Amino acid sequence: MANPTSTLVVRELTQLDEAAFKKAIEQTPSDPNFAHYYDKGITFDQYLYILNSVKLGYELPLGHVPAAVMYAFVGGDIVGRLTLRFDLNEEMINTAGHIGVIVIPDQRKKGYATEIMKQGLSIAKRADMPRILLTCSDSAEVPRKLIEKCGGTLENTYMDPVEKALKRRYWVSF
Numbered sequence: 001m002a003n004p005t006s007t008l009v010v011r012e013l014t015q016l017d018e019a020a021f022k023k024a025i026e027q028t029p030s031d032p033n034f035a036h037y038y039d040k041g042i043t044f045d046q047y048l049y050i051l052n053s054v055k056l057g058y059e060l061p062l063g064h065v066p067a068a069v070m071y072a073f074v075g076g077d078i079v080g081r082l083t084l085r086f087d088l089n090e091e092m093i094n095t096a097g098h099i100g101v102i103v104i105p106d107q108r109k110k111g112y113a114t115e116i117m118k119q120g121l122s123i124a125k126r127a128d129m130p131r132i133l134l135t136c137s138d139s140a141e142v143p144r145k146l147i148e149k150c151g152g153t154l155e156n157t158y159m160d161p162v163e164k165a166l167k168r169r170y171w172v173s174f
Contacts, residue, residue, distance in 0.1 A: 009119075010082050011071065012068065012070050013071055023077070054067055054069065060136075082101055082116050093111075094162075097169075098124065101146070130137050132172045133171060134147045134150075134169075
């Protein structure tokens with residue numbers, strides 16, 4: 001049997017992905033961060049417009065930075081999401097870092113998070129980003145192992161000013 005991660009592709013949404021996107025939203029009702037910038041009151045075409053605007057740095061909400069919000073597909077199904085922030089402001093340096101990865105709950109423990117992170121790092125490298133900041137909660141074993149598996153080097157631990165929790169700061173250099 002083929003490795004399921006060998007068919008995983010991280011890419012931007014297109015108009016043809018509406019059904020897969022809506023199915024993924026239904027599978028992540030308890031995670032408001034899964035579909036950045038999505039609101040049930042907008043059309044899918046409006047969502048695609050918003051994602052493109054965010055990528056180009058237009059009409060950004062206060063405190064946000066230009067970012068590509070991409071989805072991980074296996075076949076025609078979305079199994080996760082990658083956010084790649086092209087730049088960091090002070091808040092993002094202290095709370096989020098360059099890359100965020102989420103895997104749909106029933107798709108976890110299949111190696112998808114590792115593959116999404118690896119593809120995200122590859123996309124960042126192709127975008128001429130020489131260093132990537134990755135963060136996670138100090139107590140979160142799964143994200144910590146993921147970051148370390150993907151080459152993250154621990155810089156320090158620090159108190160997140162928003163979450164009021166201890167976090168780890170890692171760097172990946174190309």
